[in-house]
Amino acid sequence: MQSNHDAGWRRWILRAVSIAVCLLAWQTASVHHLNLGFVSFVNVPPPTEVLEAAVDLAQSPKSLNHITSSLRRVAIGFTIAAVLGVLLGLAIGRSRRLGDILLPPLELLRPIPAVAWIPLAVLMFPSSEGSMIYITFIGALFPILLSTIHGVEHVDPRLIASAKSLGGTRFAILREVTLPGAAPAIFTGLAIGMGTSWFCLVTAEMISGQFGIGYHTWESYVIQRYPDIIVGMAVIGILGMGSSLLLRQLGRLLTPWHSEDTR
């Protein structure tokens, strides 16, 4: 147990060192205006400038608004996507006929990039908030849907057969066999969906903005404040990573039967 604990710490230190080395390389490349021909750091602001911009943003009275607005949009869009994605995934995974009916239109919509949805999203929803939530929703939906289908289809058929032979009803089998069996895949899908939902945030907040970290990033581009753009990118990265991690932890708690991933 003790050695396990030490190894854990060592891994965290290694991870932190990895990030520090990346930052140092970036700082060096920016400060020395590194130009490799095919890629150039001549105009890329160094981390120190980005840090200054981050401090500025943190001290601005708007920063909390930026973050809560974005969190709310992603939370709502993601929640709707999670409910719809899992329900549809279960239905499609369990029934071949439902799959034939539901999957083709969904497969058609899946490759459409979020940015292409902007005009329709604006037309279809009465408020710009609705349009933005729709974009974060569409970003999250498909990974959740596909993972759920995958999870359901890979539940051991022998388990289902046994449950049936023991007289399990369709609903009981769904609740007691299929859902627990598919749960690890569903949580993987949810974690990926959370990431892609954040991925679409800048696109969503391009629609209309006053607050939102994606909007802040876009606004900074319009006025060429490059350090602020990177701050926005970093905040999205951190929030996205954080919420995905939370989901994974939640998944582990809720699926104790699933062998712990020891990587």
Place this chain on the structure above:
Amino acid sequence: MRFTSLLAGAALSATLITIAEAETIRVAIGTQDTTINTATGGLLIRELKLLDKFLPKDGKYKDVTYDIQWRNFTTGAAITNDQIAGKVDFGVMADFPGSFNGVAHEKAGRKSIFITVLSGSVKGSGNGIVVPSASPVQSISELKGKTISVPFASTSHGLLLRAIKAQGWDPDKDVTITAQAPEVAGTALQSNQIDAHADFVPFAELFPWRGFARKIYDGSQANGPTFHGALVDAAYAEKYPEIVVAYLRAALEADRLFQEEPEKYSELIAKVSGVDAEVNYLFHGPLGLQTRDLTWKPEYRQAVGTSIDTLKLLKKADQGLDVDKFVVDKYIREAFKQAGLDYEASLKNYDQLPLKAKDAATGEEIKDFKRVAQIWVKDEPLIRHYATAEGALKALKTLEAEGKTARVFYAQDRESGIKLLGAQAWFVRADNGEVSAFLLKEQAEKWAQANGGKVLDYNGARAAVLASN
């Protein structure tokens, strides 16, 4: 920091020298085709290949080959981004993004200069505020407490803040301002997601023309100058001043051609940019909404200064910019000289683009432009001009009786003189039959109260003129 900037500058000059040795000089121009008032500095030069005509081919340019690169962008910010990255030499944009361009270059340890105005309005026409067609709002005073979207940090953002200030409102409390790009706003107006939208050329006219919005405020009401112009990298200009002058001569030539045949070039701009010819003519035609003015009037210099100040107020710029050094008029003066034009005379000329025409109905020379109206008949190459709105309305009736269709009916605002889309204008018909046009309903009502007459919309005015026959 300064040292590294110097290094960057040296590296840049070094690359430029290598380019010259290879005897290929890049002339990369970032245009904004849909921002149609920049046409004489971009779209038209490209389409008519005017640069080839003026690029120097003697002296130190004897054996040079030119690598002309045209790149189209939808915002000034995107052009600036490419300029900073060293991919574009010239860029066309408005006062606001232009100022950012200067600041961004300074931050990067470089310098850009504003070399010319292409089109603008010393009063502010070109920017405007529109509402959804079905909205009951008729004037800006009714927008208190409403949501207004505007392209962030654009010249129209400046107008909106100015207009709100003129109302005595607090932009943070009395209205909700949200940032929105024109293309998104067009859709948002159609789905009533926003109460109003402020925008720059051509959107405050294009959206009404397309039929889903109505203009309730013209930039000139706020009386703050606005313009679109061209910038160039200062190091590039220093190295190749002749090329900068050649570009400006091409712009002057495009301006001259447009002046000669406004209808033809309005159609050309429409074909390339997708912005309807009727809207292009509204801006570029005689008595148009803006003037294609290539001189640095003090008002335009002031517009550059104002935009920096506004952005400092918004806490979006922490750095000032020396306007006197940023605006450089020596290249445009040289271009005027080479073209045999009088810069000083143009500098002092504040008139609208002149209309020299005979009344299509009476055949008389038009001398008073207060009540001029124009009809562009479908399939006709030239617009018909009329000295009076009632004359034009009568002619319209005759034309329609002949089975002809009017593409557009223009009138001039009786008070401000700006060109209006007739179909959305307000009219006052005096008892003697004289018809005056106005942008705003309240303006028309005031006029009718003071001078007598009846306030009518476009259809009302048409019917009234018919009834009087």
